[in-house]
Amino acid sequence: MSVPTDDNWQPKAIVFDLLTGLLNSWDLWDASTPSKTHQDGGRWRQRYLEITFGTGSYKPYEDLVKQAAAEVGLPASAPEALLKNWSSIKAWDEVPSVLQGLKAQGYKLGVITNCSKHSGYIAIRGVEEQASVGFETPFTFEAAVTAEESGFYKPVKEAYDAILPKLGVDAEDILFVAGSAGDVEGATNAGMKVVWHNKIGLMKKGNSVPLRESRTLDDALRGYLKESTVSITSSVTSDVETSSTIAPTSTSSPVLGTFNAIGQGGGASNTPARLPPPQYGSITLGGNNPSDVGPGVFSIEAGTGALFVDGSKICGFYGGGQSASVYVCNATPRTNEAPITCEQGQTDGGALKCSAPIMNCIEDNNDDNDPVCYATGGVWTQFMGFQLLGNYYLLSIGSQAAATGSNVPISLIIQAL
Secondary structure, eight states: BBOOOTTTTSSSSEEEETTTTBBBBHHHHHTSSSSSOHHHHHHHHHHHHHHHHOOOOOOHHHHHHHHHHHTTTTTTTHHHHHHHHHHGGBTTTTHHHHHHHHHTTTTTEEESSSHHHHHHHHHHEEEEEHHTTTTTOOOOOOOEEEEEHHHTTTSHHHHHTTTTTHOOOGGGGGGEEESSHHHHHHHHHHOOEEEEOOOTTOOSSOOOOSEEESSSSHHTTTSSSOOEEEEEOGGGGSOOOOOOTTTOOOOOEEEEEEEEEHHHHHHHGTTTOOOOOOTTTBBBEEEEOTTOOOOOOOEEEETOBEEEEEEEEEEEEEEESSSSEEEEEOOOTTTTEEEEEEOSSSOOBBBOOOOEEEEEEEEOSTTTTTOEEEEEEEEEEEEEEEEEETOOOOOOOOEEOOOOOTEEEEEEEEEEO
16 A cells, blocks of 8 residues: 655655564564463553553553553563563564665664663664674664653654654654554654554554555565665575565685684784683683693684684673673573674685674663663774783773773784694
8 A cells, every 4th residue: 555755755764663663573472471372462462552652751661561461461470471582572574684675775774662771672683683694794773762762652753753863864854664553643743754564454543644555564665675785695595585685695604614813912922712711601812721722713604704613603792881702602692792793705814804793782770681782883893802810811802992901902813724
């Protein structure tokens, strides 16, 4: 469904509703009920939408989720299960390829969500990670705003206005991708043009009509999502639904084969990077090298650029500041970790060229939880060693400005095996 518009108009930015426009959060709501049915999950979710869309000023998101459950007769275990499993929400199948295609066309991309900062950025990180898997270019949004940050729930105008300074555009330059009828009305009243990705067939409300309405994201964006070349690795093409905008490329296999990474810089010079105890999971250089711990065996995965050591994938772990510690990734990703990726085609004897996304981290008030971190755009490329004791260094990656004091700039020289 579509309505007439100026054929020459093109947005400078495209902004999305998160929990329905990009994510299939509905299945998680269903699975969190005792019956695990859409009948119960749908009633709960619909009541939640009614509450949040009528709230206006921000009230704690998690409280509204619990209120909605109680009002439709669900036990407290339902919202507890929902929030516990929040990080498992999956994007709709076509979302990764659509986001990569729009990014390649040069659009600024953003998200506005009726969530708390904690829940919102967990879900945003999830979209960014899912839209990066198998693609040569990691995906990040240029801007994101939660209801807690703006102080308002959609469809209040202020909730939409809050993203304008972050994107540096006017409302009239934004195409908003709605996930619900309330978003169609709210974004239109905020001065944005709107398309509706009505994946689950929600009922229409209000007088505003979207430029286009469709059950799939790529079709909802018809006329804005054009042909472009975005490369993915063929090893994931069976799992990622691609459109004509996607061109599969290389298979996943190590570049260079395997190699040692020899440190250069400070007291770590001429020492191999490795995974010794007692710093479990950390990459270290120098120090007293136990006789049973040899140099780490590194490899770079073709296509993704993922860095591995001794068969384990390597991540940056964030805690605020201008650097991230270099550790083995967890089997279940934490909210403050992101994979380290490296350039393709590196050569024996050269300095290892890798990067980690720059993250902004929000501390959780519960000391048992990791901070929630999200990409802000840009990357860190400077390896450095934190001088723990003598010439014993813990490896990190960060900004050049962070390589001061106990953080010594380190180059890792590739030594092919």
